[in-house]
Amino acid sequence: MLLPLLIAAAQPAAAPDPVVIALVAGEGDRKCLPDKSLCLDMPASAKAGEADGGLVLTAPMNGDASDLPLPYSRDDGQSLALWPYLIAVSPHGDASADARQYLMGVVVSYTAMYSGGGGNGSRLRLLRLDTTPSNMRIGDEVLDVVWDSSLMIRACFSEQDMKDRREACHDDYNFTGALSAGPVEMSELPALTYRAVATTYPRTSRRSQDNSGQRLKASDLVHEKDPECSYERTLRYNPATSRYEMDRPAPDCSDYTTP
Numbered sequence: 404m405l406l407p408l409l410i411a412a413a414q415p416a417a418a419p420d421p422v423v424i425a426l427v428a429g430e431g432d433r434k435c436l437p438d439k440s441l442c443l444d445m446p447a448s449a450k451a452g453e454a455d456g457g458l459v460l461t462a463p464m465n466g467d468a469s470d471l472p473l474p475y476s477r478d479d480g481q482s483l484a485l486w487p488y489l490i491a492v493s494p495h496g497d498a499s500a501d502a503r504q505y506l507m508g509v510v511v512s513y514t515a516m517y518s519g520g521g522g523n524g525s526r527l528r529l530l531r532l533d534t535t536p537s538n539m540r541i542g543d544e545v546l547d548v549v550w551d552s553s554l555m556i557r558a559c560f561s562e563q564d565m566k567d568r569r570e571a572c573h574d575d576y577n578f579t580g581a582l583s584a585g586p587v588e589m590s591e592l593p594a595l596t597y598r599a600v601a602t603t604y605p606r607t608s609r610r611s612q613d614n615s616g617q618r619l620k621a622s623d624l625v626h627e628k629d630p631e632c633s634y635e636r637t638l639r640y641n642p643a644t645s646r647y648e649m650d651r652p653a654p655d656c657s658d659y660t661t662p
Contacts (some may be wrong), residue, residue, distance in 0.1 A: 408542075
């Protein structure tokens with residue numbers, strides 16, 4: 404899923420602006436920084452039964468490459484994809500003068516099929532990524548948020564149902580997340596802004612109810628935003644937990660996010 408490139412307002416010189424960098428296409432399936440100084444790939448195994456590799460980092464300008472393990476797997480129906488952005492952050496700890504540090508994202512997706520419907524969902528996991536000319540490593544996970552979901556529930560069981568529902572025979576529930584640079588703050592990691600949008604189709608459908616047999620009007624056949632599960636939160640890094648935390652709790656939107 405693509406995001407808009409959003410850059411926070413200017414900060415004092417002592418704390419450079421946090422920037423969300425859109426990666427560009429590189430050789431093969433690689434995604435690279437715009438200057439091609441660093442490229443990332445998450446290749447699946449070419450052989451059946453062979454374990455997938457982790458994150459492959461390459462620096463095409465000097466020929467360096469590293470194959471680093473990820474803390475996630477493609478077991479149990481999960482799939483992994485690279486979030487096509489990096490968040491540039493200020494070097495932390497005892498980082499060397501030539502260090503470049505980022506937050507990188509892995510989108511962990513899953514699918515569920517069942518009688519009369521099915522769905523898929525994903526979560527975005529952000530990890531530290533530290534690079535120097537001589538070393539590249541993946542650090543701790545700092546964020547885990549719901550990212551995307553699409554659910555379809557059967558709602559027609561007879562010809563009369565089809566007629567009453569104007570042939571809209573499935574209820575659709577969708578949830579989409581977006582992440583951007585947040586408010587300017589002095590912190591080890593930049594604040595981020597998380598936005599979620601949830602919609603239902605037809606607009607009268609509720610997953611917690613039996614929607615079959617509804618008599619729908621033409622005006623009901625639209626995707627309507629759920630005001631409770633369409634929200635915005637500021638995410639701030641908490642050094643005590645080594646993770647990002649929302650400025651206030653998110654609502655329970657499992658009707659949209661759990662297949």
